[in-house]
Amino acid sequence: MSGAEAVDLPPAEALREWLATMLLIRRFEERAGEMYARAKIGGFLHLAIGEEAAIVGSARALRPTDYLVSTYRSHGHALVRGTPPEAVMAELFGKADGCSKGRGGSMHMFDGKRRFMGGYGIVGGNLPIAGGLALSSAYTSKDEVTLCTLGDGACNQGTFGETMNLCALWRLPIVFLVTNNLFGMGTALERHSAVTELRARGEGFGVPGVRCDGMDVIDTYQKVCAAIARARSERRPMLVEAITYRFRGHSMADPERYRTREQVQEWRARDPIETFPARLIAEGKLDQGALAELQSRARQAVDQAVDFAERSPFPAPDALYDDIYVLGDQVRGSYSLRTTEPHEGGPSERSELAGDGEIARQITAALATGQEARASALELPEAPVGGAEQEAGS
Amino acid sequence: MAELRYREALREALREEMRRDQRVFLMGEDIGVFGGAFKVTEGLLEEFGEQRVRDTPISENSIVGFGIGAAMAGLRPVVELMTINFALLAFDQIVNHAAHIHYMFGGQTRVPLVIRMPQGAGHQLGPTHSHCFEALFAHVPGLLVAVPSTPADAKGLLKAAIRDENPVVFIEHESLYSERGEVPEDPDALVNFGSAAIRREGSDVTIVGVSRMARTATRAAQALADSEGVSAEVIDPRTLRPLDLETILASVRKTNRCVIVEEGWPHGGVGANLAALIAEQAFDYLDAPIARVSGADLPMPYSKVLEDIAYPHEPQVMRAALGTLGRQPARDGA
Numbered sequence: 175m176s177g178a179e180a181v182d183l184p185p186a187e188a189l190r191e192w193l194a195t196m197l198l199i200r201r202f203e204e205r206a207g208e209m210y211a212r213a214k215i216g217g218f219l220h221l222a223i224g225e226e227a228a229i230v231g232s233a234r235a236l237r238p239t240d241y242l243v244s245t246y247r248s249h250g251h252a253l254v255r256g257t258p259p260e261a262v263m264a265e266l267f268g269k270a271d272g273c274s275k276g277r278g279g280s281m282h283m284f285d286g287k288r289r290f291m292g293g294y295g296i297v298g299g300n301l302p303i304a305g306g307l308a309l310s311s312a313y314t315s316k317d318e319v320t321l322c323t324l325g326d327g328a329c330n331q332g333t334f335g336e337t338m339n340l341c342a343l344w345r346l347p348i349v350f351l352v353t354n355n356l357f358g359m360g361t362a363l364e365r366h367s368a369v370t371e372l373r374a375r376g377e378g379f380g381v382p383g384v385r386c387d388g389m390d391v392i393d394t395y396q397k398v399c400a401a402i403a404r405a406r407s408e409r410r411p412m413l414v415e416a417i418t419y420r421f422r423g424h425s426m427a428d429p430e431r432y433r434t435r436e437q438v439q440e441w442r443a444r445d446p447i448e449t450f451p452a453r454l455i456a457e458g459k460l461d462q463g464a465l466a467e468l469q470s471r472a473r474q475a476v477d478q479a480v481d482f483a484e485r486s487p488f489p490a491p492d493a494l495y496d497d498i499y500v501l502g503d504q505v506r507g508s509y510s511l512r513t514t515e516p517h518e519g520g521p522s523e524r525s526e527l528a529g530d531g532e533i534a535r536q537i538t539a540a541l542a543t544g545q546e547a548r549a550s551a552l553e554l555p556e557a558p559v560g561g562a563e564q565e566a567g568s
Numbered sequence: 569m570a571e572l573r574y575r576e577a578l579r580e581a582l583r584e585e586m587r588r589d590q591r592v593f594l595m596g597e598d599i600g601v602f603g604g605a606f607k608v609t610e611g612l613l614e615e616f617g618e619q620r621v622r623d624t625p626i627s628e629n630s631i632v633g634f635g636i637g638a639a640m641a642g643l644r645p646v647v648e649l650m651t652i653n654f655a656l657l658a659f660d661q662i663v664n665h666a667a668h669i670h671y672m673f674g675g676q677t678r679v680p681l682v683i684r685m686p687q688g689a690g691h692q693l694g695p696t697h698s699h700c701f702e703a704l705f706a707h708v709p710g711l712l713v714a715v716p717s718t719p720a721d722a723k724g725l726l727k728a729a730i731r732d733e734n735p736v737v738f739i740e741h742e743s744l745y746s747e748r749g750e751v752p753e754d755p756d757a758l759v760n761f762g763s764a765a766i767r768r769e770g771s772d773v774t775i776v777g778v779s780r781m782a783r784t785a786t787r788a789a790q791a792l793a794d795s796e797g798v799s800a801e802v803i804d805p806r807t808l809r810p811l812d813l814e815t816i817l818a819s820v821r822k823t824n825r826c827v828i829v830e831e832g833w834p835h836g837g838v839g840a841n842l843a844a845l846i847a848e849q850a851f852d853y854l855d856a857p858i859a860r861v862s863g864a865d866l867p868m869p870y871s872k873v874l875e876d877i878a879y880p881h882e883p884q885v886m887r888a889a890l891g892t893l894g895r896q897p898a899r900d901g902a
Contacts, residue, residue: 241641275674284673291640292673296664302630303665306637306645313593313619313643336630343625497675498709500733 181396181403186459190468192234192391193450193460196226197472199250200447202259203422205476206249206266210426214483215266219280220247224389224421225353227446229254231386231394232321232351232416235402241289241311241320243304245353246281248293251323255290257283259479269486276489277497297358298331300324301350305337308348312409319405320348321398327358329375330366341411342380349401350376352415353388359424360432373415381411388416389444421445570753575745577719578608578684581726582646584755586616589644592730593620595631596648596684605650606686606745628654632661632683636669636735639681644730652687652701652739659704666735667710679735682726686740688780688831689879695867698875700832702779703841705737706808712736712761713808717782719749721806724759732761741780762810766819770801773825773889776816777804778838781829781861781880788829788885796898800889808838816842817850824855825892831879834862856892861885 183189203221210219222229225247233242233254244251252262257273265272266280274284281295291307294300304322311318328334329352341348352373358366369375373383386397394416401412419441423430430438454460572580586592593616594609600623603610613621624631628649635645649655655662666679689698706713712734716722722740729736767777767786770793777785782804789800801819805812820826826846828839839860846858864878883897890897 273674274672274676277674278672282672284676286673286676291637291677292669294665296660299633299660299665302633302661303637303640305630306634306639307641308637309634310638310641310643313638333630333633336625336627337633339625340627340630340634344622497671499712500670500678502733 181399183392183396186454188234189392189454189459190464192230192395193447193454193465194468194472195230195254196391196447196450197468198259198475199226199229199253201472201476202249202253202262202479205480206263207422207426209263209266209480209483215280216268217279218246218425218427219266220425221422222247222250222420224441224445225355225418226250227391227450228351228353228388228394228416228418231388231391232323232398232414235395235398236319236321239289239316239318240402241291241304241307241318243291243300243307243320243322244283244293245297245300245323245325245328246293246295247325248281248283251293252283252285252290255285255288257285257288257290259475260482261285263476263479263483264486267483267486268488269483270489270493271482271486275493275497298324298328298333301328301331301333301337302340304348305341305346308341308346308411309344312344312346317406318347319402320346321351321402322348323351323353325358326352326354326356326363326372327361327366328352329372330358334375335379338376338379338381338411338413345409346411347405347409348411349398349405350381350411350413351398352413353418354415355418355420357420357424357432360428360430362432371415373413376411376413381413383413383415385415385417388418389441389446389449391446391450419444569750571748572719572723572751573745574716574719574722574740574747574749575606575608577723577749577751578726578740579610579612580751581723581730582609582612583615585727585730586612586620588755589730591642591644592646593622593638593643594646594648595622595624595635597624597626597631597650599623599648604648606740606742608684608740608745609648628657629661632658632681633665635681635683636661636666636679639679639735640669640677644680644682646682646684646730649683649685651697651742652685653696653699655683655685655701655737658683662705662711662735662737663708667708670734671710678733680733682729682736682738684726684738684740686742686745688741688743689863689868689875690743692870692872692875693868694870698868700779700830700863702739702808702830703832703837705739706811706838706841707836710735711809714738714761714806715779715808716740716759716806717744717777717779717804719747720751721759721765721804723751724757725761725806728758728761731758739779743780744783747783759806761807762812763806764812764815765804765806766815767802767804768800770799770823772799772823773801773827773892774816774819774823775800775802775827775829775885775889776842777802777885778808778828778830778832781831784880784882785827785829785885788882788889791882792886792889796886796890796895798889798893813845813849817846820846820850821853824853825889826854827859827861827885827888827892829861829880829885829888831863833865834860835865837862856894859888859892861888
């Protein structure tokens with residue numbers, strides 16, 4: 175309970191807003207999965223279904239001037255920060271109105287205006303960047319805190335120890351939220367970490383850690399609030415480990431051989447978008463009518479986002495070379511071997527990645543039909559892209 | 569003008585830019601109390617204090633990453649990495665992050681970060697401290713890459729780098745830190761990126777020398793004039809991204825011959841790239857195949873005897889230049 179005792183709960187209106195945002199993230203992720211199955215979205219798609227309480231509970235502990243840094247599972251973090259669902263969905267569609275102009279995709283959402291400082295595709299790559307944001311707050315004596323999210327898998331990267339040490343050494347106002355969903359891709363926590371109590375992993379570097387129930391938005395909020403308050407007032411890094419679970423695969427191309435259906439069912443019983451409204455209703459802060467209204471609004475918002483993404487134009491080919499550099503007076507000459515013309519046409523052969531996407535779509539389609547067919551029953555290609563499962567088996 | 573050593577010119581650039589702009593600060597291993605592994609930052613801690621001259625732990629990848637985050641938030645960090653070999657530990661932050669962030673986030677944020685590092689052989693530091701990796705960084709869209717070979721360029725390019733809005737990989741040379749040269753004192757004298765310097769005018773052959781090799785090429789050109797009656801034009805590109813290809817092509821169109829000298833490895837090196845560009849854009853002007861003189865294709869050995877023959881010196885440059893003229897040196901081993 176350490177660190178949580180002093181945090182009061184916000185009024186019922188705020189709690190209903192949290193629920194609305196959790197529902198928005200859930201519906202958004204579900205529709206994104208459907209759009210992926212319909213080939214509207216390419217590449218990798220990492221859904222945060224099951225992790226909504228950890229996302230909303232932590233981000234609602236921030237002030238608008240605080241920084242939020244995410245991972246490759248970043249849609250929910252953009253949404254919780256207030257990025258319009260239209261811009262996030264358009265980014266997934268690779269459209270010009272996407273929040274990163276269609277250049278980043280699922281893993282690289284960004285909304286600088288709202289101090290959502292990005293999703294990062296390299297595991298652990300976001301940690302020192304978040305440290306640098308916190309350094310800027312300290313350097314300019316601003317009362318800001320950075321909240322940096324990372325997964326359990328990122329705790330094993332070199333940047334983890336490096337960043338913990340630097341932040342403690344320099345007394346930077348930063349909170350690390352370890353979203354421990356028990357798997358680094360398909361490798362279980364106890365198979366990737368000798369010390370599985372990730373809360374303690376920062377302590378050797380001088381970063382105190384607490385655990386929270388990442389399936390409980392209120393517990394997450396209280397623990398993160400307390401950590402942020404200390405980070406802000408004492409100018410020091412803190413760590414919160416949120417125990418959570420993702421109900422869907424690591425990405426859409428995940429046959430989920432590394433966990434049992436029973437385990438998934440056990441965690442689904444703790445689904446935050448079921449348990450949180452039930453609690454609010456029991457406490458008299460919400461009624462069934464209001465819940466139905468919130469659910470309906472989330473669905474509408476996501477429908478609008480999909481419509482918008484459909485209608486948004488693809489980036490113009492002549493924008494291919496935009497924003498590689500900030501062009502200024504003192505820099506001239508030939509930057510690159512740019513031929514000035516984008517390559518016409520496009521590939522005539524299917525790439526390996528496209529093949530992987532196809533498998534993912536089959537898996538998604540099978541899941542979407544509600545059939546009992548386990549995804550792992552699907553045939554995988556001999557050399558699929560990016561699967562720890564396949565690597566282990568080869 | 570003042571006569572300064574290369575390291576002093578760099579220090580002046582840092583000092584002037586730190587005085588000019590409160591957002592500029594330094595981070596690196598042993599840059600403060602120790603004064604810098606190569607003494608570039610000596611005295612800056614005393615003038616600017618610990619907030620702006622920050623000694624760091626040995627964590628290259630994260631030091632660069634902290635610089636990226638601070639730059640995204642509006643500061644102008646200058647990170648020092650002790651040698652270019654150590655920059656490989658930071659390759660993820662430099663390439664996946666610093667170079668890509670402006671583009672991949674749709675132009676919403678910038679990374680005005682300078683990453684300084686020295687390279688080069690000659691001090692018997694063996695296979696992990698002696699290499700030249702400018703080609704690795706010049707490969708990456710999103711980065712600017714500077715390779716100053718004189719004190720004046722060291723100062724002018726570093727000041728331009730600090731004032732620029734893009735991430736800059738600023739590659740110094742270990743063997744040049746004590747070299748002296750005339751340096752402008754005007755605090756607003758910048759050397760623009762993308763502007764090559766013609767170190768010596770000539771009419772028979774163009775020699776492009778990168779980083780320290782610009783100086784080796786200049787000495788070789790003098791020897792060619794003295795002992796062979798050959799008039800060589802020497803070009804120092806000064807920055808590799810952006811590259812002042814026009815100045816190089818104009819010279820090749822004039823001399824019809826080209827030698828490229830670099831200290832780095834030959835496969836996929838700066839010379840290979842430049843030779844391809846010249847062949848694509850000035851093939852009709854060439855009277856001889858483009859010649860390359862590069863570092864040996866191996867990990868740098870420790871022993872002085874081996875190290876000395878593993879990177880280019882004047883005789884190799886002279887031989888290559890004469891080769892483009894269909895000649896042998898007048899006396900071998902020149």
